[in-house]
Amino acid sequence: MVYGLTLVLFFIGLYGILFKKNLIKIAIGLCILEYAMNLLFALVGYRKGGVAPIVTSQEGASSFFVDPLPQALVLTAIVIGLGTTALLLAFAVRMYRHYQTFDVEEMRKLQG
Amino acid sequence: MNTIPYFVIVPLGVAFLFPFFSRAKKGIVDFLVLFSEGFLFFLALWNVAHAGEVQVYAMGGWKSIGGIPIGIYLVMDGLTRLMLLVVNGIAFWVLLYSIVYMNQYTDPWKYYILFLLLIAGLNGVVLTGDLFNLFVFVEIASISAYALVGFGLEKEALEASIKYQVLGGIASMFILWGILLLYQLTGTLNMADIGRVILANNHPPHALHWVAGLFLAGFGLKSAIVPFHAWLPDAHPSAPSPISAMLSGVVIKGLGIYPLCRIFFNVLGFESILGSLFLGLGGLSLLLGAFCALGQVDMKRLLAYSSINQIGFILIGMGVGTPLGVLGALFHLMNHAVDKALLFLNAGSVEYATGTRDMRKLGGLRALMPVTSTTFFLGSFAIGGLPPLNGFWSKLLIIFALVEKRQYFMALVAVLGSILSLGYFIKIQRNVFLGSSKTDKKIQEVPWVMQISVIVLAIFSIGMGALLLSPFRKTVLDPAVQVLERGCVHYLHSVLGG
Numbered sequence: 182m183v184y185g186l187t188l189v190l191f192f193i194g195l196y197g198i199l200f201k202k203n204l205i206k207i208a209i210g211l212c213i214l215e216y217a218m219n220l221l222f223a224l225v226g227y228r229k230g231g232v233a234p235i236v237t238s239q240e241g242a243s244s245f246f247v248d249p250l251p252q253a254l255v256l257t258a259i260v261i262g263l264g265t266t267a268l269l270l271a272f273a274v275r276m277y278r279h280y281q282t283f284d285v286e287e288m289r290k291l292q293g
Numbered sequence: 294m295n296t297i298p299y300f301v302i303v304p305l306g307v308a309f310l311f312p313f314f315s316r317a318k319k320g321i322v323d324f325l326v327l328f329s330e331g332f333l334f335f336l337a338l339w340n341v342a343h344a345g346e347v348q349v350y351a352m353g354g355w356k357s358i359g360g361i362p363i364g365i366y367l368v369m370d371g372l373t374r375l376m377l378l379v380v381n382g383i384a385f386w387v388l389l390y391s392i393v394y395m396n397q398y399t400d401p402w403k404y405y406i407l408f409l410l411l412i413a414g415l416n417g418v419v420l421t422g423d424l425f426n427l428f429v430f431v432e433i434a435s436i437s438a439y440a441l442v443g444f445g446l447e448k449e450a451l452e453a454s455i456k457y458q459v460l461g462g463i464a465s466m467f468i469l470w471g472i473l474l475l476y477q478l479t480g481t482l483n484m485a486d487i488g489r490v491i492l493a494n495n496h497p498p499h500a501l502h503w504v505a506g507l508f509l510a511g512f513g514l515k516s517a518i519v520p521f522h523a524w525l526p527d528a529h530p531s532a533p534s535p536i537s538a539m540l541s542g543v544v545i546k547g548l549g550i551y552p553l554c555r556i557f558f559n560v561l562g563f564e565s566i567l568g569s570l571f572l573g574l575g576g577l578s579l580l581l582g583a584f585c586a587l588g589q590v591d592m593k594r595l596l597a598y599s600s601i602n603q604i605g606f607i608l609i610g611m612g613v614g615t616p617l618g619v620l621g622a623l624f625h626l627m628n629h630a631v632d633k634a635l636l637f638l639n640a641g642s643v644e645y646a647t648g649t650r651d652m653r654k655l656g657g658l659r660a661l662m663p664v665t666s667t668t669f670f671l672g673s674f675a676i677g678g679l680p681p682l683n684g685f686w687s688k689l690l691i692i693f694a695l696v697e698k699r700q701y702f703m704a705l706v707a708v709l710g711s712i713l714s715l716g717y718f719i720k721i722q723r724n725v726f727l728g729s730s731k732t733d734k735k736i737q738e739v740p741w742v743m744q745i746s747v748i749v750l751a752i753f754s755i756g757m758g759a760l761l762l763s764p765f766r767k768t769v770l771d772p773a774v775q776v777l778e779r780g781c782v783h784y785l786h787s788v789l790g791g
Binding site for chain 1: 429439440443448451452454460465469476477604679
């Protein structure tokens with residue numbers, strides 16, 4: 182069920198990228214796409230009834246943890262997402278200075 | 294000696310040193326960047342010359358526990374050595390060229406930072422043995438490539454870069470999704486370990502096909518195979534010429550073809566259906582790239598379409614899957630890297646000297662720019678497939694492999710694509726170098742530093758046919774072919790030991 186919702190989020194992001202004409206909205210679509218992936222990461226690591234994976238001296242190996250690896254990975258993925266979004270927005274601002282608009286229909290210098 | 298970490302540390306470290314040199318004289322900055330890249334080039338050559346067994350470097354000293362790797366591995370095998378040689382070799386000559394060329398732009402040190410980050414990312418991609426680490430390096434290289442495409446900040450460059458960023462972002466998400474699914478299925482991220490878990494499982498889950506599709510879409514987008522090629526003809530011509538040379542020569546292979554081959558041959562296992570898929574996509578890229586190239590009037594745009602055409606060749610060679618086909622594909626990868634870097638640098642020289650790259654406004658440059666035109670003739674005939682230049686041999690190998698596998702139709706397509714590629718190069722030569730000059734502007738040859746790079750690359754394109762001779766083939770090409778040919782089992786044994 183939650184997996185399905187992640188898929189829906191993924192396709193919302195894809196829809197935003199493919200059908201929106203505003204550069205900022207395209208950037209938002211890309212963000213939604215990234216968040217869908219990040220959410221999926223957290224879901225993959227989830228175990229029903231698991232606790233936070235912090236090993237203390239009292240607890241033995243028997244404690245039931247959620248998988249910590251995807252949580253570590255998702256941090257990296259978020260930071261990379263920050264980088265791509267920042268770059269895209271910086272370029273969008275530059276485009277705005279050239280054209281005074283964010284509409285991609287009016288920025289057709291290149292064919293195809 | 295284990296030299297693996299230097300390939301990532303040196304470019305990263307030098308790149309982060311650069312802000313301190315922002316006010317330094319340009320000569321010091323140039324020297325620093327050339328020295329570090331030259332060191333990497335030398336190191337890559339040294340590694341190829343001392344090719345031995347597979348070297349594994351466990352990052353941070355995290356050794357495996359009970360044969361199961363827990364840290365990130367960097368793996369140096371035959372294929373990696375070949376790719377490192379291609380990446381660093383091309384990067385060095387391109388950097389030498391860009392020292393003068395980039396005088397047209399402001400802030401060369403920012404350009405060098407991005408360039409070094411690109412190299413660090415590419416070296417990391419070919420070295421890493423860990424899937425998520427692969428994703429991180431792919432993103433490092435991609436982000437610097439996006440920024441470099443838009444480095445000129447003109448309208449076209451910005452638009453092309455945004456297009457590249459959006460499509461590249463989608464590609465990254467597909468790759469990430471594939472990695473995630475693979476982690477869920479196997480519970481590990483180490484590529485060799487994933488291969489082992491999949492092999493140990495008698496009934497490979499059907500979800501693996503889904504994973505394969507995601508990787509094909511993701512890396513296919515990054516390498517501009519035909520249904521995913523929309524960004525390439527914009528991004529490659531709009532970038533500064535040395536960057537076009539890097540993108541076409543190295544990046545589409547390092548970020549696209551290499552991970553595809555590594556994952557499909559060494560991790561997931563190469564199946565015949567994948568082979569026919571590679572053949573189909575390759576044939577499509579081959580024909581569409583060639584036909585689109587014929588209709589272009591912008592010189593660099595034509596070269597960009599030609600890259601799609603040549604990527605098709607590489608993909609077909611991989612798709613055949615026989616040792617001969619893989620040998621042809623890897624050899625063509627090297628040849629295309631050298632030749633296309635040479636051609637883009639030449640296109641950059643033409644633009645530098647005349648201020649335009651519209652073939653309708655050019656002509657008669659042969660007498661005015663003798664070095665550029667001679668090297669361009671060599672490079673274009675080499676990649677167009679005229680003997681005895683290097684492109685001829687690799688195309689011949691690929692076509693032989695197709696005939697050997699009784700894929701006569703694909704062999705015909707490959708021959709046709711090769712003839713068409715000769716056709717569009719003749720178009721450039723007739724319009725740009727032959728004929729009569731159409732401007733009154735005084736045109737002169739580019740500075741000598743830029744000439745050195747193109748002359749060296751042209752010599753490579755003449756001499757690289759010698760790589761097929763026995764002693765060279767045994768050190769450079771054969772180990773790489775064996776890595777792909779022997780498949781998953783051999784790869785996981787060589788990485789994990791035992």
